[in-house]
Amino acid sequence: MQRFIHTAFIFFLFLMNFQQIMSQSEAKLTWSVQMPEPYTHYFTVKLIIENNHADSLKVQMPVWTPGSYLVREYAKNVENFQVKNSQGKVLSFKKYNKNSWQIAANGSEKIEISYQSYAYELSVRTCFLSDEYAYINGAGLFLYLADQPSKGGTLLVEAAPQFKKLSTALSHKQKGNSWEIAVPDFDTLVDSPILVGNQELMDFKAAGVPHQLAIVGGGNYDSARMVSNIQRIVEVETKLFGSNPCNHYLFIVLNTESSYGGLEHLFSTSLIYPRWRYKPDGTYMKFLGLAAHEYFHLWNVKRIRPIELGPFDYSNENYTDLLWQVEGFTSYYDDYFLRRAGLMSEDAYLAVLAENIAYALNTPGSLVEPLADASFDTWIKFYRKNENSVNANVSYYVKGAAVAFMLDALIRANSEGKNSLDDVLRHLYQHYYQELGRGFTDAELKTTLEKFTQTNLDQFYADYIYGTKALDYPKYLSMLGLAVEAETMDPDKVYFGVNTKNEGDNIIVTEVFKDSPAWKAGINVNDELIAVNDYRFKSNLSEMLQNFAQNETVNVLVSRDGILQNIKVTLGSNPRVKLKIFPDQNATSAQKAYFQDWIKAVD
Ligand SMILES: [Zn+2]
Known part of the structure; x- marks a missing residue:
C-alpha cells in the first residue's frame, strides 16, 4: 500500500512536471491592430508572443490569400518592423526572404513584434483603411509562426474613434472602441475578413441559420428586398445539400464606383459591387448572382475541395488542376440557383446559359488552353492577364460553367431523370468532407462523375478538360430537350478584329x-x-x-x-456567334420531362 502511495506520489510529481513542461512549451499569440490615423492608410500591427522558449524565431506573412490565386506579396506593405522584449529591449532580426523574418529572441519569454502596414488597395483580397472604414483580409496583414503556421490566439482590434461597429465571422467581444476576437487558428483568421466602420447591418435567418449583411459605401440597394432575395438563395442552396454547416454567416458588401468581385470564406464572404447597379432588375441580378456564387463556395471549395487546396502553404503558390471544377461548377450553379429560387425567368436563364457556351466558342484562347492547364497556371495567366490573354487563355469560370452544364445534362439523361449534378456535389460533400475529412484528387472527381453519368469519361476529359476540342453543345442541350440556333454576330457589318x-x-x-x-x-x-x-x-x-x-x-x-x-x-466579317437556346417542340416526352425537372423553380 505504502509502496503504491509512493509510486502514485512520484507519478503525481511527474504529471505536475509534465504539465509544467507542456505549459512552458506552449507559446501564446496575441495579434493587435490599431488605426490611429486612418486617413494615412496605415495600420499599426503587433504580434505578441508570450511563453517563448525558442532562442531563434521565424515569423512569416502570407504572399497570397486562398480563393484568389495570385502571389500578391503582402509583405511589400510592411514598414518600420521592430522587435522588443518585455523590458522594452530591442531584439535584433534579419529578413531571410521576401516574407520572412528571423528574430534573435535570446531567451526572452515575451516578444513584441510591431510594424506598420500600408492599406490602400480596395479589393476583397487586400486590406484597406481610410476615413470611411477599415477592411482587413487577414492574409494581407498578419504574421504567423513559421514552425507552427496554424497556431491561433487572440486578436485585439482598436478602432479609429469614428468607427463604431466591427463585423467578422469570428466570435468577438466589444469593450468600448475595442474588440477582442478569438482566433482558433491562423487559417480561420485568414478566412475571416473584418470590416470596421459604420456599416449598415441587417440580421436575418435563412435555412434556420442566423445571417448578417454588413454594407458600406452607399448605393441604390433596397435593403428589405435584398434580404428577402438572399434568404431565398440561402434556402435553395441549403436544400441541395440537405443541411447547412454554418451556425452563423456574414455577408460583407463593399459598394464602390465600379469594382465587381467576391471572395469566399468558411463562415462569411466579402463582395465588392458597383453602388448604383442595384437597379434596374437586369443589373441587380448580377449582384444576386455574385451573392449566390460566393455563398455556394461555402460548400464547393471551402468544404468540398480539391486535395491540394488545404492545408495551405501561405508562402508559395498552391497548384491544382481543378479550378474548372471549383469555379466552373460554382459559376454554373450561381445563375442556375437564381432560376431555381424563382428570381430569374426561364428565358433569362436560358439566355445566360447561351452566353456561357458562346464564350467558349468566341474566345480564341478556348482552342489553345485546356481547362486543366488554365487551372494549374492561373497564378501566371488568368490572374496576370496581358494584351494577348484573349488569344492564349481561357476562363475556367465561364467555360467551366458550360462544361458543368454538359455534365449535368449527361447525368440527367443517362439516369433517366433520377440523378443530376446535385448528386455529384452531395457525394463529394458527404464522402470526402464529412466522412474522410479531406479533399478529392483529380481521379476521385472523375470516378464520381463517372458513377453518376454512368459512363466512361475518358474521351470527355481528353476533349474538354485536358484538351481544347470545340464543345459539342447541341448534343448536350438536346439531352434536356433543348434546341439551339447559332447566328453570326453582326452579319452585315465589316469586321476588323x-x-x-x-x-x-x-x-x-x-x-x-x-x-x-x-x-x-x-x-x-x-x-x-x-x-x-x-x-x-x-x-x-x-x-x-x-x-x-x-x-x-x-x-x-x-x-x-x-x-x-x-x-x-x-476587311472581313465577324466570326463570333450568338446563341439562342429554346425548348425543342420535337423533343421526346422523356427529354421534355428532364427539361421541366431541370428548369423548374423549387419550393
Ligand atoms: Zn468563385
Missing part, C-alpha cells in the same frame, strides 16, 4: 484577336489608328469602317511608337 481605347482623339489598339483581319495584316497592340484610305478616323472606329465592304482591302495609317506606317488590311 481589335479592341481599342480612346486617348483624347486618338484611337489606340489594346487587343488584336487571333486570325482576325487586323491580326493577319500585322496591326499591333499600342498602334494608334489614324486613318483609313486617307480619311481620318474619328473616335468611333467601327462606325467609320462600315463605309467599306467586307473583303475590301483598305490602307490603314498607323503610328507605331511615333513612326507612321501604312498597312494594307483586308
Whole structure:
C-alpha cells in the first residue's frame, strides 16, 4: 500500500512536471491592430508572443490569400518592423526572404513584434483603411509562426474613434472602441475578413441559420428586398445539400464606383459591387448572382475541395488542376440557383446559359488552353492577364460553367431523370468532407462523375478538360430537350478584329484577336489608328469602317511608337456567334420531362 502511495506520489510529481513542461512549451499569440490615423492608410500591427522558449524565431506573412490565386506579396506593405522584449529591449532580426523574418529572441519569454502596414488597395483580397472604414483580409496583414503556421490566439482590434461597429465571422467581444476576437487558428483568421466602420447591418435567418449583411459605401440597394432575395438563395442552396454547416454567416458588401468581385470564406464572404447597379432588375441580378456564387463556395471549395487546396502553404503558390471544377461548377450553379429560387425567368436563364457556351466558342484562347492547364497556371495567366490573354487563355469560370452544364445534362439523361449534378456535389460533400475529412484528387472527381453519368469519361476529359476540342453543345442541350440556333454576330457589318481605347482623339489598339483581319495584316497592340484610305478616323472606329465592304482591302495609317506606317488590311466579317437556346417542340416526352425537372423553380 505504502509502496503504491509512493509510486502514485512520484507519478503525481511527474504529471505536475509534465504539465509544467507542456505549459512552458506552449507559446501564446496575441495579434493587435490599431488605426490611429486612418486617413494615412496605415495600420499599426503587433504580434505578441508570450511563453517563448525558442532562442531563434521565424515569423512569416502570407504572399497570397486562398480563393484568389495570385502571389500578391503582402509583405511589400510592411514598414518600420521592430522587435522588443518585455523590458522594452530591442531584439535584433534579419529578413531571410521576401516574407520572412528571423528574430534573435535570446531567451526572452515575451516578444513584441510591431510594424506598420500600408492599406490602400480596395479589393476583397487586400486590406484597406481610410476615413470611411477599415477592411482587413487577414492574409494581407498578419504574421504567423513559421514552425507552427496554424497556431491561433487572440486578436485585439482598436478602432479609429469614428468607427463604431466591427463585423467578422469570428466570435468577438466589444469593450468600448475595442474588440477582442478569438482566433482558433491562423487559417480561420485568414478566412475571416473584418470590416470596421459604420456599416449598415441587417440580421436575418435563412435555412434556420442566423445571417448578417454588413454594407458600406452607399448605393441604390433596397435593403428589405435584398434580404428577402438572399434568404431565398440561402434556402435553395441549403436544400441541395440537405443541411447547412454554418451556425452563423456574414455577408460583407463593399459598394464602390465600379469594382465587381467576391471572395469566399468558411463562415462569411466579402463582395465588392458597383453602388448604383442595384437597379434596374437586369443589373441587380448580377449582384444576386455574385451573392449566390460566393455563398455556394461555402460548400464547393471551402468544404468540398480539391486535395491540394488545404492545408495551405501561405508562402508559395498552391497548384491544382481543378479550378474548372471549383469555379466552373460554382459559376454554373450561381445563375442556375437564381432560376431555381424563382428570381430569374426561364428565358433569362436560358439566355445566360447561351452566353456561357458562346464564350467558349468566341474566345480564341478556348482552342489553345485546356481547362486543366488554365487551372494549374492561373497564378501566371488568368490572374496576370496581358494584351494577348484573349488569344492564349481561357476562363475556367465561364467555360467551366458550360462544361458543368454538359455534365449535368449527361447525368440527367443517362439516369433517366433520377440523378443530376446535385448528386455529384452531395457525394463529394458527404464522402470526402464529412466522412474522410479531406479533399478529392483529380481521379476521385472523375470516378464520381463517372458513377453518376454512368459512363466512361475518358474521351470527355481528353476533349474538354485536358484538351481544347470545340464543345459539342447541341448534343448536350438536346439531352434536356433543348434546341439551339447559332447566328453570326453582326452579319452585315465589316469586321476588323481589335479592341481599342480612346486617348483624347486618338484611337489606340489594346487587343488584336487571333486570325482576325487586323491580326493577319500585322496591326499591333499600342498602334494608334489614324486613318483609313486617307480619311481620318474619328473616335468611333467601327462606325467609320462600315463605309467599306467586307473583303475590301483598305490602307490603314498607323503610328507605331511615333513612326507612321501604312498597312494594307483586308476587311472581313465577324466570326463570333450568338446563341439562342429554346425548348425543342420535337423533343421526346422523356427529354421534355428532364427539361421541366431541370428548369423548374423549387419550393
Ligand atoms: Zn468563385
